[in-house]
Amino acid sequence: MAILNIEPNIAQPDDFYEALIDMHRDLDAEQSRMANAHLILLLANHVGDEAVLREAMQRARALVPTSSDASRSPA
Amino acid sequence: MANVDRDYQGLAFDYGRSPDQDAGVAVRHPVVVVGAGPVGLTAAIDLARRGVPVVVLDDDHKLSVGSRAICFAKRTLEIWDRLGCGDPMVEKGVSWNVGRVFFQDERVYSFDLLPDSGHRRPAFINLQQYYCEGYLHERTAALPAVDLRWRNRVTGVTPDAEGVTLEIDTPDGPYSLRADHVIACDGSRSAVRSLMGLESKGRVFRDRFLIADVRMKADFPAERWFWFDPPFHPNQSVLLHRQPDNVWRIDFQLGWDADPDLERQPERVRPRIRALLGEDADFEFEWISVYTFACLRMERFRHGRVIFAGDSAHGVSPFGARGANSGVQDADNLAWKLALVLAGKAPERLLDTYGTEREYAADENILNSTRATDFITPKSEESRLFRDAVLRLAKEHPFARRLVNSGRLSTPATLHGSALNTPDADAFGGAMVPGAPMTDAPGTMHGRPAWLLSCTGDVFTAILFAGDRGFDAATIAAIRALGTDGIPVKVLIVTPAGAAVPGADGIDCFADDDAVLARRLDASPGTCYLLRPDQHVCARWRTFDADRVRAAVARATCND
Incomplete structure (x- = not known):
């Protein structure tokens, strides 16, 4: 049951992507982490719907490769 | 007194x-x-x-x-x-409603815990x-x-x-x-x-805090001031509170590695306070304590x-x-x-x-306490990153202020789902659901200014809203009968400003002069709220029926 919209929703994806990378221009790694944190909070408030946010968090976390993933045998 | x-x-x-x-x-x-x-x-x-x-x-x-x-x-x-002992507490105590939050060298925002009068x-x-x-x-x-x-x-x-x-x-x-x-x-x-x-049993938090209660003349307002990562105490939090007798509570976060015996030495505490108040600050110690909590x-x-x-x-x-x-x-x-x-x-x-x-x-x-502690004492680098991001956003972005957690200050629990509550059968708005501690409201009783909460409590109390015409004789008789039950119910009739209830002599009538109570309780004529002796709502109806009141009392006392 997907509540989170994972279909294309950004009209000009290349423009958005360029802007996202641009946001980090001239920032060191620590500053970039800060900017990302601000961005996440701003967007989360804009979305507002807690179920959508929780699903996005789950998907974001599930995609992180972990050592246990690597050793898990196929089901 | x-x-x-x-x-x-x-x-x-x-x-x-x-x-x-x-x-x-x-x-x-x-x-x-x-x-x-x-x-x-x-x-x-x-x-x-x-x-x-x-x-x-x-x-x-x-x-x-x-x-x-x-x-x-x-x-x-x-x-x-x-x-019967609230007055000396309030007379002596320092009353306050406002909390103010600082991050590094900036005021971030303030909150009012009791915005309505x-x-x-x-x-x-x-x-x-x-x-x-x-x-x-x-x-x-x-x-x-x-x-x-x-x-x-x-x-x-x-x-x-x-x-x-x-x-x-x-x-x-x-x-x-x-x-x-x-x-x-x-x-x-x-x-x-x-x-x-x-x-x-539970969770022990690996952090130490220093309480320094100092006596001094100072002109900080009667507000709760909370600093995250201030220049005078970097990377930690500080809390300032005013007490009576010119005593100020200053609470310094120290971190887990602090040595409690060393940190409670006055010569060690003095420079921390001077860093906050200025080098020439004049104060005496009242009480110093280092604590951890769980x-x-x-x-x-x-x-x-x-x-x-x-x-x-x-x-x-x-x-x-x-x-x-x-x-x-x-x-x-x-x-x-x-x-x-x-x-x-x-x-x-x-x-x-x-x-x-x-x-x-x-x-x-x-x-609430665990969440506040996790905000005040972030347990990981990422937790700290988001904490600081929230504080940085809070100054200009109202949404982020709701995320700042310097302690969610005590409000009484609403006893949702208690077996002693009679579930609502009628539709109501507002916060006074079954289980809620009754709100206060101003009014008039016996011709004098009165507070609702002072007119309730100790025994089961039914707050019954009258319209302009009062009640018929049968209702008045039913109200009187409730007062003579084995577990008596006192009925408090709430009247609109200036209205009288004929035939209700001897029954307490509370004039809701500015309709504050009717608004807070989403009440209309006939609405009845039943309060337990501890002033928590246990039932409410749009119309008064003495037998339903009795059934709700029985339920609230496990006599059903």
Whole structure:
């Protein structure tokens, strides 16, 4: 049951992507982490719907490769 | 009226030999309260006012040493108002409603905990614990049913089916007592709890905090000021609170690696305070303490005839002022139930609902306290990153202010889902759902300004809204009959400004002059709210029906 919209929703994806990378221009790694944190909070408030946010968090976390993933045998 | 300025901290109470010590047998008492702190004294006062004789045992002979708990919440003051000792607390205490948050060298935002008027009491007062205990102690002195025994240390607790045997040590040697019920209000290191082999379990936080209470002339406003990562105490938090007598509470986060013995040395504390106040600041130390904390609770608060209340039953971090305040609410919840059970008007299982309701409230307090602690003391780099991001956003972005957590300050639990509530059958808006502690409102009674909460409590009270025409004779007769039930229900008729209720002589009428109460209760003519003796809503209807009121009283007392 997907509540989170994972279909294309950004009209000009290349423009958005360029802007996202641009946001980090001239920032060191620590500053970039800060900017990302601000961005996440701003967007989360804009979305507002807690179920959508929780699903996005789950998907974001599930995609992180972990050592246990690597050793898990196929089901 | 008490002399609110006595040196309560210096008072020492005499040990007095009780006739029970010469009786040769263990004398039986209906209720023994262990611990004469804010919770034990509140419980004793509440029970004594209901005609229940109470023995209070305390292992010491002094009031609180040091300021300790200082923030007493609106709901706690309302409970003490009901018990007749709210006035000296508020007269002496520093009333405040506003909290202000700083991040690094900037003011981030402020919040008002009581934005609307029309409440008798402020969101909080700050008051040293020894004053609070002093005023409660003076209240007990006016109640002959309270038998307070200083320097009586409990050394043995043996419950059985009929009661509890207590072994007690005194300066004159040991003696025994029998109690129908024991209320253990003997604090976080409860002797009763350990004598019974019971535990309070939970999460210990790896952080240390320094409390410095200093006496000084300063012109900070009566607000709660909280700094995250200020220049004068980098990477840690600082909390400033004003107390009476020009005493200021300054609470410095130190981190887990701090050495508590070293950090409580005045020569070590002085430069920390000068960094906050300036190099030429002039102050004296009142009390210095280094503490750690844990969020924990007993699995069950009722163990047969031994009932735990306050810190013995549950513990939280101090951010949020949920310790003493929740303990006083424990006492408020327990006293009327225990009095009904002792009078044979309710079955003993009513006492189980003390456990379920207050365990629920403790869980709410622990959840709030744990979340605040995780914000104040981030446990990982990412947690710290988001904490700082929230604080940086908060200044210009209103949404982020809701995420800042410098302690979610004590509000009483709404007892959602309690078995004592009668679920709504009619539609209502607003916050006064079954289980909620009743809100206050201003009005007029007997021609004089009055507060709603002062007109309710102690007994079941039905708040009944009249229209401009009052009620017919049959309704008035039904209202009068409720007052003569085995568990009486007092009816408080609420009238619109200037309206009279014909034939209601002898029934209390509260004029809702500005319709504040009708608005807060989403009430229309005929609406009836039933309050328990502790002023929590237990049922409400759009129309009055005495039989439904009786059924709701039966449900709220386990007599259904």
